[in-house]
Amino acid sequence: METVLHRLKQETHIAPKEIIFCNVIITYYARARLPDKALQTFHRIPSFRCRRTVKSFNTLLNALLICKEFEKLKEVFFDMENYACPDACTYNVMINACCLCGDVGYARKMFDEMLIKGIQPNGVTFGTLVNGLCANSMLEEACRLKDDMVRVYHVKPDGFIYVSLIKGICRVNEVNLALKLKEEMLESKVEMDSGVYSTLISALFKVGRRGEVSGMLEEMKRNGCKPNTITYNAIIFGLCNEKDFDSAFDVLNEMEGGRKLREANDLFEDMPRRRCAPDVVSYRTLLDGLCDGMQFKEAALILDEMLFKGYVPRAVSINNYVSGLLREGETSLLWTVLDSLAGVNCIDIDTWRMVVSMVSDKDKLPKPCEFVDALLMEQNDADHNHKLYNNDEKLLPPFSAVPVVSWRKDFQKMYIFNFAGKRTLTCLIATI
DNA sequence: ATAGGGTTAG
Secondary structure, eight states: OHHHHHHHHHTTTOOOOOHIIIIIIIIIHHHHHHHOHHHHHHHHHGGGTTOHHHOOOOOHHHHHHTTTOOHHHHHHHHHHGGTOOOOOHHHHHHHHHHHHHTOHHHHHHHHHHHHHHHHHOOHHHHHHHHHHHHTTHHHHHHHHHHHHHHTTTTTOOOOOHHHHHOOOHHHTTTTTHHHHHHHHHHHHHHTOHHHHHHHHHHHHHTOOOOGGHHHHHHHHHHHHHOOOHHHHHHHHHHHTTTTTTTHHHHHHHHHHHHHHHHHHHHHHHHHHTTTTOOOOHHHEEEHHHHHHTTTTHHHHHHHHHHHTTTTOOOHHHOOOOOOOHTTTTHHHHHHHHHHHHHOOOOOOHHHHHHHHHHHHHHOOOOOEEEEEEHHHHHHHOOOOOOOGTTTTOOOOTOOOOOOOOOOOOOEEEEBOOOOOHHHHHHHHHHHO
């Protein structure tokens, strides 16, 4: 680093940007536990023909925090007016430092000071404070702050804040209360992430409610959060604690399966660079692998990409994909996938039959006679029936054998019409 | 990638 910096200083035609000093140099010195070097770099920034702002000042404060040089940190902070005008980030680092020292009172003082100076606290400010309160067993205060941040400061709590609260509450075994908070997140549409579920899963194990874990995992996936290493670690630890090593190995295998899929995906994405453009077989192979590994979202991306290129999956693959989506209750993704597939008319009768029979059980489809009535009505309703016209703008007769695909999901939630031909329609109606 | 969270062990 010293050599590079020396060269950088000599090369007068290069003017490094401040962000390089922040993200790379100061931060890496801090990680190497070299606070003096970090401080020295901060002071030298102007000698590199670079303007120094509050950004590098904040980075320096955080570097001293990483090195646990709290005395030095205080000193630099009180010397602030010589370097920069403080902003929210400045106070966020200071609040974090106070909390890590266990001095929540001083953290609050910092918070008040920023208000006095007219600096608007942001999500990070509250996240840091809530976390500090929880870490210092001040749960009631933390919950109150979460409510106040909306009411008084008009900042919406995010996932970070909820996770801190949930963890704090789980530590005193109030898992039901933690689950309530998770519901509150869903209700107020706070974006969910795997952190929320990892925390809850490990808490469920701790209080001996192992039975609820698989449901939690399902909900997690339903809400678009993928279990990551942290989630798996929590599960494996919980299972090992209960001496259920068979299940623990199953989870471990599932984890490794996911890793190999990622490797396959990486290799696939690297193919163009290796001068080997993926062909229809590459796409089909990857799609099958993703579906088998239940990576349905990734599969949908690959599907659209291959359809765009004019490649079509094998019929068995489509059947496998759709049945996986049905099995896992991935309803909204199912519609997307069916839309894409119907767009190129490549859904076979068996797949349609499966979808109709599965969905008609759950979503009370109309009786066959009503179904036909509705179909005929659609034929007469020119307004939103544009797909029933052929290229000559002529209305197609009912039960036409002309290969036109129509796909409606908006009426009573469930009308699957595939106008690929009489055979398909007959099959659908018979199934219902 | 100036600032905040989630698991466990060695």
